[in-house]
Amino acid sequence: MQVHEEIFKRRSEGGGSIEIICGSMFSGKTEELMRRLKRARIARLSIEIFSPKADTRYSENALVSHNANSISSMQVSKASAILAPGNQVQVVGIDEAQFFDDELPAICNALANNGVRVIVAGLDMDFQGNPFGPMPALMAIAESVTKLHAVCVVCGNPALYSYRLVNNNGQILLGEKESYEPRCRLCYGL
Template identity: 75%
Template sequence: MLYNEEVFKRKSEIGGSIEVICGSMFSGKTEELIRRINRARIAKLHVEIFSPVADTRYDKSALVSHNLNSIPSKAVDNAASILPLADDIQVVGIDEAQFFDDELPAVCTALANNGVRVIVAGLDMDFKGRPFGSMPQIMSIAESVTKLHAVCVKCGSAAMYSYRLVPDESKILLGEKESYEPRCRNCFKS
């Protein structure tokens, strides 16, 4: 798609912004990102979704939620790769933001400053309950932050932690229900 006056006009009309969707695994972050992108498509905005090449759990050409809802996306090697691919885009979705390099906050800022609505989804904490990747920086520069909660598998309370079930201390371990479960604060500690 070529950059044109109509796209520039729509970018100016909607203005740039950064929105963050965060929470634990199984909280519905990707599902919410897909919902917001679909609403932008209904509004006839030019959209594109990006995800890190490192996330190989589902599909390289589609963003897939745990509920198996999907939407086309582009896998990129690093955050800077997003900029040239978003030249004529009005709404950019970025999934699994915690896996991107430290340049992601600057990329999000550059896009927003250029009139793009940027919607970022990712884990806000790692399996040890510590801030994950560049998510804290992105949350601090965002116009809005939506924190989603899963359901604690131990007690049914709101879960904000991703508890790792397997004995692996690597910061990044791609996995699903065989490797992680959502837990509330009390069940995460115990």
Template identity: 75%
Template sequence: MLNDDRFKRRFDLGGSVEVICGSMFSGKTEELIRRLKRAQIAKQQIEIFKPKTDTRYDETAVVSHDANFIHSTPVDHSSAILLYGGNSQVVGIDEAQFFDLELPEVCIKLANKGVRVIVAGLDMDFEGKPFGPMPALMAIAEDVTKVHAVCVKCGGPALYSYRLVQNNKQFMLGEKESYEPRCRFCYHQQ
């Protein structure tokens, strides 16, 4: 029954994990920034993290393709998030697919301490395979939002990130010169 003390304690904590996922150019970072700015308006203490390796737009800021941005702390390893974000009410994490596989456990620890954790990242790599810690994050999340880009070939909903350049490495930073969003049909028509 709902009177169980463990159930009550779980919801009294107020912590949660939210995941925003999808392909390249689908608005993941834009949605992350929107949610974090709403938390700021609500006067909540926020902290934002991104992988130190992601320097595409800025060394420290999380920046969307539409040039919206919010200050962040670049980190080498997900465990650093616990050190810097432990006193925040809301923690945002961008480009989660580039983090180590300990990220889901970090998110669980934060949520169990009452922190609202909002994570954004690619759910699939350029080969259409689950990417890094994203599948585990989606499994532990209270809420998963899958956003879609627009297929550049047919205009349909795109869920794949098609790589335009020859490179077989799973981790490759790039933008429109290297990737384009495609729907299932156009992705497989390569």
């Protein structure tokens, strides 16, 4: 009976959850993450936003979308830094999750188990079409997964791949339109 009472108490206080926003580059993942976080702010929920220190493309203290929209954030070097002891945050946003270490799913689970709504955005596949970083594990434990598609620059169909334009075989290559373009399944193979 005590377990049921604890579950009821958590639900009435706003139970935690994990939401994943994934897709290719230029699909609007960061825009969607920011939209959800802004709605949480409107609802007067306390939020914290994190991004990996490895992503140096835009800003050290803000998430910035390809459309130049931004929201304040904190860069951290590893997933365990996201857990702030004693913090009463209600919503945690995490961008570029594919760049975090494999501890991220456990961190997200711990936050959700403590009643925090966790919203995670990241690439689900690398430029070779392979699952990327901790994203597959996060997708497996999430209550919801939203897969966004860009527009294929070759044919105009929905794009789910990040096609690399430059000659570099490393899994991680930070870049923009000079390095990547979105492509559909058919045009990705061209």
